[in-house]
Amino acid sequence: MLLSTTIFTAFATLTSARPTTLSERAGGPAIKPIPDTCTLSNPYGQTAAAPSDFIPAPSTKSVELYAAYYPSPSSNTTQMAQQCLQQCYGYGTSTECKGAYWAEHVVVPSGYYGGEGGQLETACVFYTRPLTVADFQEASEGQGTSAYARNIAC
Numbered sequence: 001m002l003l004s005t006t007i008f009t010a011f012a013t014l015t016s017a018r019p020t021t022l023s024e025r026a027g028g029p030a031i032k033p034i035p036d037t038c039t040l041s042n043p044y045g046q047t048a049a050a051p052s053d054f055i056p057a058p059s060t061k062s063v064e065l066y067a068a069y070y071p072s073p074s075s076n077t078t079q080m081a082q083q084c085l086q087q088c089y090g091y092g093t094s095t096e097c098k099g100a101y102w103a104e105h106v107v108v109p110s111g112y113y114g115g116e117g118g119q120l121e122t123a124c125v126f127y128t129r130p131l132t133v134a135d136f137q138e139a140s141e142g143q144g145t146s147a148y149a150r151n152i153a154c
């Protein structure tokens, strides 16, 4: 646990060291434990048939707070998804991030760190408002795998 956290942090550090735009420079938020007083909810919680692989719909771009794309530092997807959610909580003053999405094999958007994008990487994305089922779409074959989304209300 400690080792993989260290590796994850190392990746986050590496990522934030790359040249970046101002909004992306907010990067590498600390992994902060989420207190029991906060309520976590699954945007798919009310839905019987949640796809296992899903990606954010394009319309969520306008409510995106922070996004990181990186090679998965571990094979434990549960742990990496939880760390992404804890980074959502660790962002800023722990009030800005209302929802987070994590998955493997997500298309890196064009312009991320000035790159062309298009390659598949692990994604951790934060949002300024809670997410609903309408914010997601089913992923293409082999993309958005092990997808995880949670809202945080404190």
Ligand SMILES: *[C@@H]1O[C@H](CO)[C@@H](O)[C@H](O)[C@H]1NC(C)=O
Residues within 6 Å of the ligand: 001, 076, 078, 079, 082
């Ligand atoms: C993966 O991580 C979770 C959360 O930290 C932990 O409970 C679980 O034991 C880990 N699984 C493996 C196979 O290491």
